[in-house]
Amino acid sequence: MNEPQHPNSRRSFLSLALYSTAGLCVGSLVAYGQTDDAAPPTELEDLERFDWGFIVDTTRCIGCGACVRACKDENGVPDDYFRTWVERYEIDEDEVVHVDSPNGALDGFRSDRVQDKHVVKAFFVPKLCNHCRNSACTQVCPVGATFHSPDGVVLVDKEHCIGCGYCVQACPYGCRFVDHENGGTADKCTLCYHRIHKGLQTACVTACPREARLCGNLKDPKSRIRRILHERRYSLLKPEMSTNPKCYYLGLDMEVR
Amino acid sequence: MRTVSFVSNRSHVFRVLVLLTVSGVLFFIGQRLLQPKSFGQNGHYRADSVYEIMNTEPVHQGRAVCAECHTEIHDVHQKDIHWNVTCEDCHGPGDAHVKFHRDGDAGITPARAVMPAEYTLEGCLFCHRKLAARPSTFAQIDLMEHYDFLHVTDPQTPCIECHSPHEPLFLLEGVSEARVHPVIFECDDCHQTPPEIDHKQVADHPTIFVCQDCHPSVVRDFAKHEHAFLRCTACHLFHRENAISGQVFRSGAGRFCLLCHEQKPFKDDGQLPQIVYVDHIEEMAPVMRRLPGPLLEDPASCLQCHFDYIHDGRLIRRLQEQER
Numbered sequence: 258m259n260e261p262q263h264p265n266s267r268r269s270f271l272s273l274a275l276y277s278t279a280g281l282c283v284g285s286l287v288a289y290g291q292t293d294d295a296a297p298p299t300e301l302e303d304l305e306r307f308d309w310g311f312i313v314d315t316t317r318c319i320g321c322g323a324c325v326r327a328c329k330d331e332n333g334v335p336d337d338y339f340r341t342w343v344e345r346y347e348i349d350e351d352e353v354v355h356v357d358s359p360n361g362a363l364d365g366f367r368s369d370r371v372q373d374k375h376v377v378k379a380f381f382v383p384k385l386c387n388h389c390r391n392s393a394c395t396q397v398c399p400v401g402a403t404f405h406s407p408d409g410v411v412l413v414d415k416e417h418c419i420g421c422g423y424c425v426q427a428c429p430y431g432c433r434f435v436d437h438e439n440g441g442t443a444d445k446c447t448l449c450y451h452r453i454h455k456g457l458q459t460a461c462v463t464a465c466p467r468e469a470r471l472c473g474n475l476k477d478p479k480s481r482i483r484r485i486l487h488e489r490r491y492s493l494l495k496p497e498m499s500t501n502p503k504c505y506y507l508g509l510d511m512e513v514r
Numbered sequence: 515m516r517t518v519s520f521v522s523n524r525s526h527v528f529r530v531l532v533l534l535t536v537s538g539v540l541f542f543i544g545q546r547l548l549q550p551k552s553f554g555q556n557g558h559y560r561a562d563s564v565y566e567i568m569n570t571e572p573v574h575q576g577r578a579v580c581a582e583c584h585t586e587i588h589d590v591h592q593k594d595i596h597w598n599v600t601c602e603d604c605h606g607p608g609d610a611h612v613k614f615h616r617d618g619d620a621g622i623t624p625a626r627a628v629m630p631a632e633y634t635l636e637g638c639l640f641c642h643r644k645l646a647a648r649p650s651t652f653a654q655i656d657l658m659e660h661y662d663f664l665h666v667t668d669p670q671t672p673c674i675e676c677h678s679p680h681e682p683l684f685l686l687e688g689v690s691e692a693r694v695h696p697v698i699f700e701c702d703d704c705h706q707t708p709p710e711i712d713h714k715q716v717a718d719h720p721t722i723f724v725c726q727d728c729h730p731s732v733v734r735d736f737a738k739h740e741h742a743f744l745r746c747t748a749c750h751l752f753h754r755e756n757a758i759s760g761q762v763f764r765s766g767a768g769r770f771c772l773l774c775h776e777q778k779p780f781k782d783d784g785q786l787p788q789i790v791y792v793d794h795i796e797e798m799a800p801v802m803r804r805l806p807g808p809l810l811e812d813p814a815s816c817l818q819c820h821f822d823y824i825h826d827g828r829l830i831r832r833l834q835e836q837e838r
Contacts, residue, residue, distance in 0.1 A: 278536065301556055304564070319648050321641040323603050330607040331573045345647045365640040366647070379647035404559035414563035417550060451570035460574050466599040466641065467652075 307408035309448050309503070310475040310482055312491070313383050316508035317469035320345060320381035322362035327464035329363065331449060335438040339363075340446040341385035341461050346512055349374040354512050382513050383470065385461070386411060386432040386446035387494060387502030394424035394433060394445075403443060409475075409503065410448050418442035429498045448472055475503065575608040577601050583615070587680055594681035604637055606630035634672035638682070684720055732825065740823040749824075771816040 320343050328334060328341045342361035348354050349371050357370050362381075369376070388411050395403050395411060402418035405411055420441040425433045428445075436444040449459035453472060457463070462470045473482030491505040495514065506513075555561035580601040581588040591597060602608055606629055614627030633640075644654040661669060664676075678684045701709050713719045725746045726733035736742060749770070768791070777788040795815065799806040802818060809815050817824075 278539070316649065319641055319652050320645065323599075323640070327574060327602070327607075347646060365636075365643070366645055367643075369646045371646070376646045379645075380649075381647050401553070401558040401560075404557060406564050407556055412564065412567055414560050416563060416566075417560055447567060449572075450564075450567045452572050452574075454568050455572065457572060457576065460572075463574055463576060463600060464603050466596070466603060468598065 301407055304407040306474075306476060308475040309388065309408055309410050309453060310473060311385070311388065311448065311504040312471040312473075312482055312485055312507065313385075313504065314469045314471075314507040315380060315382050315510070315513075317467045318343065318381040318383055319467055319469075320362060320366050321466065322365045323464040323466060324383060324461035324470065325361050325363045327460040328446075331452075331460035332447070333439070334444070335436055338434045338436065338444070340432075340444070341383060344382045344384060344513075345370065346378075346380055346382060346510065347371045347376050348378040348512065349376055378510075380510060382506075382509070383461075384430065384432070384494075385504065386448070387430055387500065387504040388446075388448060389500035389502045391499060391501045393427040393429060393498075393500060397423040397427040399423065406450070410450055411445070412447055412450065413443050413445060415440060415442045415444075429495055429500065430502075571609070573607045573609045574600075574602050575612050579612060580608065591680045595683050596681070599641075604631065604633045606632075634674060635670065638673040638677075735826045736824070739825065768813060768816045771820070 322343055324341055325339060325343060328339075332340060334340050337360075339361040342358050344356055344358045345362075345366060346354060346356055347370055351374070355371050359366065369379075388409065390409070392405070392411055395405060398404075399421065400417060400419055402414045403411065403424050404414070420435055420443065422435050422443070424443050425435060433443055433445045436442060449457075449461075449472075452459055459470075459472045462472050471482055471485065473480045475482060477483065485507075486505060489507050491507050492509045493502050494504070494506065494509075495502075550560045550562075552561040553559065556564075577588065577600050584601075588601070591601075608629060610622050610626045611629050614622045614624070639657065641652075642654050644656045648654050658669070661667075661671070673682070674686075676686055678686050701713070709716075713722060733746070736746070772791055774786055775788055777783065777790050781788065792810070795809050796806050798819070799809055802809065812818075
């Protein structure tokens with residue numbers, strides 16, 4: 258004869274444990290099933306044919322700020338923050354270096370900064386994300402929200418970013434910011450990812466009236482960017498950081514940091 | 515001796531194992547449920563976000579799109595030296611404008627479809643304001659100097675009062691019979707291939723500034739002298755943009771004359787009068803009542819005697835008085 262089971266008996270506990278484990282197993286199967294149907298719209302192999310790089314010719318830049326204005330309009334960059342900006346270097350007769358970038362050169366440069374001394378050398382340097390191969394920003398992200406795309410562009414997943422700002426601090430080039438106007442997530446240059454995959458140039462390259470900028474596929478031996486890198490002498494920003502940037506500067510002065 | 519069951523003695527081990535397994539399974543399920551879709555597919559990130567970023571619509575349309583409708587003005591602009599300044603550099607991004615006029619309203623009000631920007635004064639100065647950091651070969655002006663030169667009193671006068679907005683090298687029709695800017699003095703400055711006929715024979719060709727427009731007496735006089743076969747631009751260059759654009763740079767230094775007139779073993783000595791500079795200076799120094807040393811260093815040493823070969827002697831005296 259079976260005795261009526263005590264509500265807190267070991268047997269009832271075991272059977273509850275068994276059922277709940279089974280339930281969890283079924284639940285996990287359902288969870289697995291959900292990820293299987295997420296097919297990417299473009300094949301990974303298509304993306305891996307590209308490795309996007311950038312060239313800035315500092316000898317051609319006239320500091321008009323057309324790139325900064327175009328970038329703001331194209332990407333909706335909030336006021337006082339910049340995905341690209343133009344710096345001005347003025348070296349006076351006492352070898353003192355003056356660097357400025359009034360409002361990121363959004364309104365151009367209204368006057369010479371060094372007025373009372375003779376300027377021996379002066380030039381403009383446009384800056385943007387270097388899309389480093391060994392980027393510091395992607396390494397520090399605690400949630401995997403910033404990453405290298407399969408075609409070598411450092412992107413931010415705005416759905417996933419928690420806005421902690423570690424990457425902003427990690428970037429040695431100051432190319433990142435937290436966009437408090439649009440969800441408080443990290444923001445940066447995407448190399449106009451939405452344009453370059455439609456066969457267009459980036460907004461800043463299109464806007465530049467002096468052809469001082471160029472974006473191109475480093476994996477294509479016939480691309481213009483590869484040809485220029487074969488013909489011209491270039492350098493990188495802060496090579497001592499070992500970030501291995503993919504933004505190549507032509508005619509870069511040693512004073513530029 | 516009391517025998518102890520293997521299992522009952524190690525029940526705590528099983529409890530821990532069960533706990534670990536359950537928490538492992540829970541973690542696994544939690545990760546699967548909480549981790550976004552497609553995370554980890556191509557790396558430690560959400561693979562779909564790549565395609566989300568990729569599929570955003572471009573804002574800037576590019577000049578080819580503008581040219582579809584505004585063909586005429588686009589063609590005019592493409593002939594100017596400013597051809598590489600895109601439409602949207604001055605007029606602002608054209609996404610709303612193109613969407614409104616191409617796809618019907620698409621939720622865009624006619625007011626939004628108007629191109630957002632149109633530069634007047636500051637727009638030109640973004641590129642052409644004189645700055646120390648600008649490459650010296652790039653055309654730039656000191657606004658006040660330019661206005662003074664043209665006797666413009668209102669400092670807010672936009673450039674397009676005189677310059678054609680879509681081909682700024684040309685001045686506006688009616689201002690002064692639409693002349694080409696004084697930086698143009700060769701046909702191939704504008705034309706890709708040298709034209710076969712003179713611009714004066716082309717009916718609607720804009721007038722080109724030539725040297726004799728402003729310096730008729732100097733040009734007439736030069737034609738009488740030894741060097742008449744040379745163009746003015748062989749010695750005078752329009753390349754000092756630091757004053758008003760188009761200021762003439764005088765290259766009267768001795769080294770410049772010697773490019774042609776110095777005896778060299780690789781030169782055909784029958785064609786041009788040629789000298790050995792040091793010997794010539796030694797020979798002439800007593801005649802000029804000067805020491806040969808300083809005379810060698812003097813950049814204008816040739817012109818002390820030979821000015822008459824180039825221009826009327828009175829011109830240099832006038833210039834020397836001006837410089838004093």
